[in-house]
Amino acid sequence: MEQVFTITFITGLLAAMMRMATPIIFGTLGEILSERAGVLNLGIEGIMLMGAMTGFLTTLTTGSLWLGVAAAALVGALLALFMAFLAVYLGLSQHVSGLGITLFSTGLAMFIYRLSVGSPVNPPTVRPFTQAAVPFLSEIPVIGPAFFTQYTLVYWAFLLIPALWVLLYRTTWGLAIRTVGENPLAADTVGINVNLVRTLCLAGGGALMGIGGAFLTLAHQNMFLIDVVGGRGWISIAMVIFGNWDPARGAAGALIFGFLDALQLRLQGLGFDIPFHLFLLIPYLMTVVALVSVSRRAAAPAGLLKPYRREEKG
């Protein structure tokens, strides 16, 4: 056992944790932005898959990784705008609209991918992102290679955590967003356009979800597989609850999930004779356990799931 838990092992484990957590951080932050404004976006799983597919195909055809990321963000925002049309403007059930968006986007992603590449024996690949070392910081032992020799998108994800926190708690926009999510009638009374704020938050959140998907096909892997998202959208939804709708705590949950995911991969790689499927289910099971543990203090925004119709008040 002593030979296993070396410095190299720990460094590799922490680096993998960061990578595994990144798409979930994007998803969790995107979902927090939407839910803080009062809209549960269950379209996340499909939006992430569309992001993964769009990012991949864009890079495959243009050769530009960043164009792929931009396209994924755009598609994510557009699908979220569709969600806004259904759940905000028409006021349809957020649960069912979101599931509809996920089913529709999942079908569309597979449809467009199949149409574009056909069904070759070997799926096409792109040359993925390479790690970019941060000057000086990357030379610190253990911490350097684990946290500061990463993909640029990983840095983005971690910079977005404080950015979203500042937006929500330290700006007037954030106050408006939280008011819309907690008490839309009060927000309307002080002249905030409730539906517009909700729409913008959904679109912004959708863009983040799209980028999270693109990370999977442009950095984490270099190809598009139909199950590439594999429930990470639902995990993100769970992390929002686990983190009590707070960006930092939600991201912490994503990191724990990333750690478990990385650990199972590493132990598998070391040839431990443990069935890998049992390892793969641990993060999902732990997420359920985590939800139970926080259930007593979970406090969702009061306006969540409720469409705001001015003519129906009072």
Place this chain on the structure above:
Amino acid sequence: MIITKRAPLPGWVQVLVPVGAILVTLLLSAAPILFAGGDLWLSYTSLFKGALGTRYNFLETCVKAAPLTFTGLAVAFAFRAKFWNIGAEGQLLAGAIAATWVGISAPALPKVAVLILVCTAGFLAGGLWATVPALLKTKYRVDDVVTTLLLNYVMWHIMGYLLFGPLQMPNSSWPRSPAILEIARFPVLLARSRFHLGIVLAVAAVLIVWFINSKTVFGYRARAVGVNPRAAAFGGINVNSVIIRTALLSGGLAGMAGVGEVAAIHFHLLMDISPGFGYSGIVIAMLGRLHPLGTALAAFFFSVIIVGAQSMSRLTGVPTYIAEVIQGMALIVMLIALLLTEYRIKAVKD
């Protein structure tokens, strides 16, 4: 834009809503077909001919409709009591695993007894798996949408573990179970087809759920809990017990979908035993307006789309994933259609 409640529409309009939604969905699906460069007339004709054109194709559509009916009923029954069961996929897998296990090691009993054993095992496995999120909901108030979704992945990996481990066919490296015994297989009821016992069971399930919904105290209570849990509790209904029993029945129905796939179609347990039947169940239940008969009709319609998409794809080159796209569109269109029956939408300038 102003949205106001409208007076309740007559009953025949309520029935026409899903039909209208289906027609609109079929019209809208022209967009992806044209996008894929498919000829519209050929696409639609090959879709319906492929699903209904010959006796064999029609019976294949019935075969595909069976699991969809079961998952549709599972979701409809749960949604009616506002138990948000998005976990029919995992419950289906649980049923399939149990059916395989019993099917491989079936004791020497008469065929009828073995089949009852296989079905009971599958029903119970699916049902018990569904009571996990129901217990978490009632005991700890954990959101059922999220837990049912997450437990789908847990069950998928449990199946993966079994198929690479204890349930793997000996001397094989594929994730595949041994074949279930002949005696545990559903009999084929019509010659030169795969029309099997499971389809009859699906029809029976429709009637049973309809009976439970409209003729039993439990069905009445489940509906009361769905409409207003607080009022139901004031009325002396044990809400938690109703939710858990609803979950048991709902998961059991989804489990039966898995039983049929093992005992009548594949005879083995495979990783891709379900191409998302559990998720399709959500769309089917909504299109069927949570009514068992409507659900059965919606399941048949989706079966037409799935089976027909195969021949459409062969003839026009439109990818079979068009079926998934249509499914997603159908759910969204149906939601909007339901809104239009209850509300009036006026475009006005502020």
